[in-house]
Amino acid sequence: xxxxxxxxxxxxxxxxxxxxxxxxxxxxxxxxxxxxxxxxxxxxxxxxxxxxxxxxxxxxxxxxxxxxxxxxxxxxxxxxxxxxxxxxxxxxxxxxxxxxxxxxxxxxxxxxxxxxxxxxxxxxxxxxxxxxxxxxxxxxxxxxxxxxxxxxxxxxxxxxxxxxxxxxxxxxxxxxxxxxxxxxxxxxxxxxxxxxxxxxxxxxxxxxxxxxxxxxxxxxxxxxxxxxxxxxxxxxxxxxxxxxxxxxxxxxxxxxxxxxxxxxxxxxxxxxxxxxxxxxxxxxxxxxxxxxxxxxxxxxxxxxxxxxxxxxxxxxxxxxxxxxxxxxxxxxxxxxxxxxxxxxxxxxxxxxxxxxxxxxxxxxxxxxxxxxxxxxxxxxxxxxxxxxxxxxxxxxxxxxxxxxxxxxxxxxxxxxxxxxxxxxxxxxxxxxxxxxxxxxxxxxxxxxxxxxxxxxxxxxxxxxxxxxxxxxxxxxxxxxxxxxxxxxxxxxxxxxxxxxxxxxxxxxxxxxxxxxxxxxxxxxxxxxxxxxxxxxxxxxxxxxxxxxxxxxxxxxxxxxxxxxxxxxxxxxxxxxxxxxxxxxxxxxxxxxxxxxxxxxxxxxxxxxxxxxxxxxxxxxxxxxxxxxxxxxxxxxxxxxxxxxxxxxxxxxxxxxxxxxxxxxxxxxxx
Amino acid sequence: xxxxxxxxxxxxxxxxxxxxxxxxxxxxxxxxxxxxxxxxxxxxxxxxxxxxxxxxxxxxxxxxxxxxxxxxxxxxxxxxxxxxxxxxxxxxxxxxxxxxxxxxxxxxxxxxxxxxxxxxxxxxxxxxxxxxxxxxxxxxxxxxxxxxxxxxxxxxxxx
Numbered sequence: 001x002x003x004x005x006x007x008x009x010x011x012x013x014x015x016x017x018x019x020x021x022x023x024x025x026x027x028x029x030x031x032x033x034x035x036x037x038x039x040x041x042x043x044x045x046x047x048x049x050x051x052x053x054x055x056x057x058x059x060x061x062x063x064x065x066x067x068x069x070x071x072x073x074x075x076x077x078x079x080x081x082x083x084x085x086x087x088x089x090x091x092x093x094x095x096x097x098x099x100x101x102x103x104x105x106x107x108x109x110x111x112x113x114x115x116x117x118x119x120x121x122x123x124x125x126x127x128x129x130x131x132x133x134x135x136x137x138x139x140x141x142x143x144x145x146x147x148x149x150x151x152x153x154x155x156x157x158x159x160x161x162x163x164x165x166x167x168x169x170x171x172x173x174x175x176x177x178x179x180x181x182x183x184x185x186x187x188x189x190x191x192x193x194x195x196x197x198x199x200x201x202x203x204x205x206x207x208x209x210x211x212x213x214x215x216x217x218x219x220x221x222x223x224x225x226x227x228x229x230x231x232x233x234x235x236x237x238x239x240x241x242x243x244x245x246x247x248x249x250x251x252x253x254x255x256x257x258x259x260x261x262x263x264x265x266x267x268x269x270x271x272x273x274x275x276x277x278x279x280x281x282x283x284x285x286x287x288x289x290x291x292x293x294x295x296x297x298x299x300x301x302x303x304x305x306x307x308x309x310x311x312x313x314x315x316x317x318x319x320x321x322x323x324x325x326x327x328x329x330x331x332x333x334x335x336x337x338x339x340x341x342x343x344x345x346x347x348x349x350x351x352x353x354x355x356x357x358x359x360x361x362x363x364x365x366x367x368x369x370x371x372x373x374x375x376x377x378x379x380x381x382x383x384x385x386x387x388x389x390x391x392x393x394x395x396x397x398x399x400x401x402x403x404x405x406x407x408x409x410x411x412x413x414x415x416x417x418x419x420x421x422x423x424x425x426x427x428x429x430x431x432x433x434x435x436x437x438x439x440x441x442x443x444x445x446x447x448x449x450x451x452x453x454x455x456x457x458x459x460x461x462x463x464x465x466x467x468x469x470x471x472x473x474x475x476x477x478x479x480x481x482x483x484x485x486x487x488x489x490x491x492x493x494x495x496x497x498x499x500x501x502x503x504x505x506x507x508x509x510x511x512x513x514x515x516x517x518x519x520x521x522x523x524x525x526x527x528x529x530x531x532x533x534x535x536x537x538x539x540x541x542x543x544x545x546x547x548x549x550x551x552x553x554x555x556x557x558x559x560x561x562x563x564x565x566x567x568x569x570x571x572x573x574x575x576x577x578x579x580x581x582x583x584x585x586x587x588x589x590x591x592x593x594x595x596x597x598x599x600x601x602x603x604x605x606x607x608x609x610x611x612x613x614x615x616x617x618x619x620x621x622x623x624x625x626x627x628x629x630x631x632x633x634x635x636x637x638x639x640x641x642x643x644x645x646x647x648x649x650x651x652x653x654x655x656x657x658x659x660x661x662x663x664x665x666x667x668x669x670x
Numbered sequence: 671x672x673x674x675x676x677x678x679x680x681x682x683x684x685x686x687x688x689x690x691x692x693x694x695x696x697x698x699x700x701x702x703x704x705x706x707x708x709x710x711x712x713x714x715x716x717x718x719x720x721x722x723x724x725x726x727x728x729x730x731x732x733x734x735x736x737x738x739x740x741x742x743x744x745x746x747x748x749x750x751x752x753x754x755x756x757x758x759x760x761x762x763x764x765x766x767x768x769x770x771x772x773x774x775x776x777x778x779x780x781x782x783x784x785x786x787x788x789x790x791x792x793x794x795x796x797x798x799x800x801x802x803x804x805x806x807x808x809x810x811x812x813x814x815x816x817x818x819x820x821x822x823x824x825x826x827x828x829x
Contacts, residue, residue: 577812619813626806627818633799640791641784648784649726656733656776667740 018082020044021098023053025089031110032102034151034165035174039089041098051081053096054168055088059400060190061393061467062097062168065142069167076134077144077163078102083466085478093478095468097168107161107211108149117214120246122157124273127211128252130160131204135267139197145171147203148179149210170393171195177223178216178239179206181259182230183376185223186308186385190397193390198261201270205256206239213243231304234259234286251277260376289333293326303334304377307370311380318362321347321369343372346426360413367419371426379423382410388420391443392463399460400470412456415443451528452509453521461514471507473498482515486544486553493558503562504540512547520546537567538604545596555594563599564591570603575616579608701756702743708760709742710735712773727780734776738769 016022020043027040033054041051056062066083073079078099088094107127108115118127131147138144146166151174154161172192177185181202184192210216217239218226229238235257245253252273258264269276292299293306296316300306306326310317320326327347330340346368354361363381370377378385384407386394391411398407414420424430446459461467469479469488475498479488485508492498509524520543527539541563548556564587571587574580583602590598696703707714713735717728742759749755759765810817 575813577814616813619809620815623806623809623815626802626809630799630802630806630818633795633802636795637792640795641788644786644788644791645784647787648782649724649730649780651783651787652730652776652780653726653733655779656730656737659737660733663737664740667744 015086016044017053017084017086017096017098021051021053021082023086023088023096025087028089029101031106031150032153032165033168034146036165036168037089038165039096040101050101051098052101053086053098054165056095056097056168056466059396059403059467060169060173061396061464062095063142063166063171063194064392064465065171065194066097066167066466068141071141074134074137076130076160077138078165080167083167085468085480085484092476095168095466095478095480097165099165099167102153102162102164104153104155104159106150106164107152107154110150113219114215115211118211120249123208123212123249126154126157126159127152127161127208128204128273129271131163131207132267132270134163135197135200135204136271138200139267143171143194143197144200145192145195145203146174147200147207148175149207149216152207170390170396172199173393175203177226178218179203181261182227182235183259183378183385184387185230186227187378187387187390188384188394188397191384191386191390191394193387195387195389196261197267198264201256201264201267202235202261204267204270205253205264208249208256209239209245209253212245212249217241228305228308231308232302248273248277287334287336289329291333293329293333295320303336303339303373307374307377307380310366310373311370311377311385312383314359314362314366314380314383317366317369321365322351326369339372343369346372359410360417360419363410363413364417364419364422367423368426371423375427375430379414379420381414381419384410388424391415391420392460392467395456395460396464396467399456408456412447415447415459418444446513449513449521449525451525452506453513453525453528455506455510457506457510458513459510461511462516463514465515467514469507469511471505471511473501473503473505473508479511482512482517482547483551483553485511486547486551486556486559489544489562490556490559493556493562499562502540503559503566504543509543512543517547517550519550533566534569534573537563538570538600541567541570541596541600542604545600548596556596557592557594560591560594560596560599563596564588567599567603573603573609575612579612699751701751701753702746704753705742705746705756705760706739709739709766709769710773712770712777716773716777727777730780731773731777734779735769735773738765738772742769 022042022044024040024042029038029040029052032038032052036057037055038052039055041053043049043051062083066080069080073081080097080099082098083096085093086096131152135144144163144166147163151164151166152161153164170190170192171194172180172184173189175185175189175192179202180192181199184195184199187193206217218229218241221229226238232238236254239257240250240253244250252265252270255263255265255276256270265276286302286304288301292301295306295309296313298309300309310320310326321343324344324347327340327344330336330343334340347365350361350365350368354364359382367379367381370380378387391414395408395411398404398411443459443463446454446462447456448454449458452458461469466480469485473492474488477488477491479485489503489508493503504527506528509527512520513524523539523543523546527536527543530536530539544559544563547553568587571580571583574583587599587602590602710732713728713732716731717725720726720728742765746755746759749759806818809815
């Protein structure tokens with residue numbers, strides 16, 4: 001199975017997912033993909049199990065929980081078998097999740113306005129028990145977050161239902177507001193996070209209610225109205241309305257639709273509905289104020305409503321908090337002086353710490369206030385709600401071409417100001433937020449990393465392990481795993497369009513960092529600010545050569561040729577003409593072999609470069625010495641003439657004296 | 671800058687002593703002095719005409735003339751050291767021409783030797799310059815360095 005665990009083993013065949021499954025894009029399947037496109041799959045091992053491939057949408061990466069599901073199939077849920085890239089119906093490559101085809105149609109036919117109601121026994125035997133069993137086993141690994149009537153399948157009446165596909169998109173991203181708790185539904189679809197099993201229990205409860213009523217509850221209402229009604233009345237009352245249910249079902253649903261996730265029964269308890277019925281935890285009804293608090297054109301009567309309104313308008317909320325209007329309202333109209341005092345204390349502490357009044361500071365204050373006012377509420381930031389474990393998909397959705405730059409900026413300030421930690425600190429008994437899980441990845445550290453070694457791009461890939469690389473160089477390819485990157489670059493190098501671009505860009509850099517290949521971090525950081533083409537070529541080559549070595553990638557001759565074009569200026573750094581010519585010849589020879597590391601050694605050999613520089617300096621000194629000597633020779637004519645005259649005279653004198661001495665000696669001897 | 675005009679050096683007192691001694695010698699031994707003057711006449715003329723500070727040419731010519739002078743003076747001494755003998759020997763053309771030829775050879779040698787030495791030195795300089803220029807061209811090519819700028823890398827005129 002192609003999971004991040006074995007992602008270093010590249011798939012043996014590019015068109016087969018995990019080397020086994022061929023997606024038959026000519027055979028689309030209806031109503032099986034849980035809201036996503038699905039296609040028939042041919043198992044090359046000849047398995048008789050009918051399979052389907054569900055295609056993930058662009059910028060909505062499959063769930064990272066796919067890795068956790070590799071442990072084995074779970075009854076009554078479409079457990080994924082594999083996932084990977086393959087050719088899609090439109091010719092471009094896409095990312096698919098392989099899982100069995102549901103054994104029957106969805107329990108709610110697509111497009112139906114109503115269906116015959118299910119009786120109590122059918123609800124319990126066909127839906128609740130198998131779904132609770134599935135959720136119980138699933139709870140050890142992850143959550144489902146896609147339980148709704150058109151994504152629950154049953155072969156025929158009397159047979160247990162199966163929970164459908166929930167893995168090819170962000171968690172709960174395809175759920176309508178009816179089937180999610182109001183505190184989840186209030187978040188944009190991409191920001192809902194994995195949540196907890198209690199959220200699955202809630203969705204199962206709404207699904208049961210739907211089947212019991214034979215109609216979709218709150219049909220025809222928009223999301224805001226649904227959420228507002230649930231917050232005002234409580235989910236059970238809001239969803240049920242005036243309808244009546246069998247007593248057992250009603251008791252179960254009161255627990256399953258509790259506002260507080262901790263009050264909902266665990267799915268293991270729901271396997272025995274009669275027992276679960278008695279374990280219901282009574283929730284205290286929301287306290288209603290004597291007079292409402294006016295926030296703009298809206299009025300808050302309860303703490304839930306107040307938290308929701310504060311979150312939607314952080315500027316106004318921060319102003320009201322700073323002037324003490326909210327804690328005053330709590331004391332006078334809500335009768336909760338304890339909460340008012342805590343809120344006042346938090347506000348004063350915030351004002352002491354935060355000197356600025358910009359949007360981030362306002363949002364931080366509002367997030368802290370909401371954590372106190374309504375601990376069940378999600379994190380509100382810059383007017384939008386999210387659960388911290390939904391940060392990754394939220395970033396993938398916003399930070400893309402045609403995305404939402406304002407949202408990206410808001411998420412950046414959220415991370416930089418450590419808003420998640422500040423919010424989570426004030427609700428320590430709520431562990432389902434995913435804040436602790438997010439802190440492990442150190443998003444702030446990634447964001448603060450200089451150059452291409454960090455930033456929002458790297459964070460986007462870090463928080464979304466299955467988000468394909470969005471580099472224009474890799475257009476038309478789906479690169480999710482780091483092992484596929486070099487192969488995809490090799491393929492891109494063989495085509496004309498990508499060759500017009502640089503072989504390396506910020507998206508690829510962020511992808512490398514996001515996939516945990518941190519050995520290249522210093523080079524990636526340096527590459528962003530480098531303007532010297534010589535250094536840029538060498539750095540690109542060094543990064544990709546490092547990857548080729550670490551991942552034991554095969555030879556990449558086309559990529560090597562592409563990099564050779566970019567890195568050829570780096571050959572010019574050799575001062576010695578002999579070495580330069582030799583390196584050029586070797587470079588040409590090596591890029592044909594596709595060995596990036598050997599190419600790198602030619603352009604990035606500090607010892608030889610130092611020797612070359614040393615010899616160049618020595619050559620310059622030699623030249624200077626030669627010039628001095630030549631100059632001395634040029635100007636040495638008079639000196640030589642003087643010396644020649646002097647030496648000539650001395651020589652002549654010496655000969656004369658020698659002869660004279662000899663003559664005197666001869667004369668003396670006689 | 672124009673050269674400063676040479677200031678005539680005051681004559682050394684030794685010149686007067688030398689003159690006095692020569693005058694004394696001539697007065698005391700006129701015959702050898704006469705013979706010496708005749709035999710060394712080219713050298714004396716060269717010495718007094720030599721305007722170089724060291725008078726190296728004149729000195730060399732005199733020294734070369736002095737090589738054969740002792741034998742003539744010894745002969746004069748054995749012949750009685752008379753003026754007649756002195757004049758007789760001075761009239762000996764063979765003797766005079768030999769000594770004068772020797773002095774001429776000395777003059778020639780004194781004039782040619784500096785030229786020869788200069789030729790040798792300039793030859794060595796030319797060879798060294800050629801060697802340096804070749805080495806410089808190699809370094810320029812190997813390390814992509816600029817050529818010499820002052821135009822002095824033009825080949826030096828052979829000596």
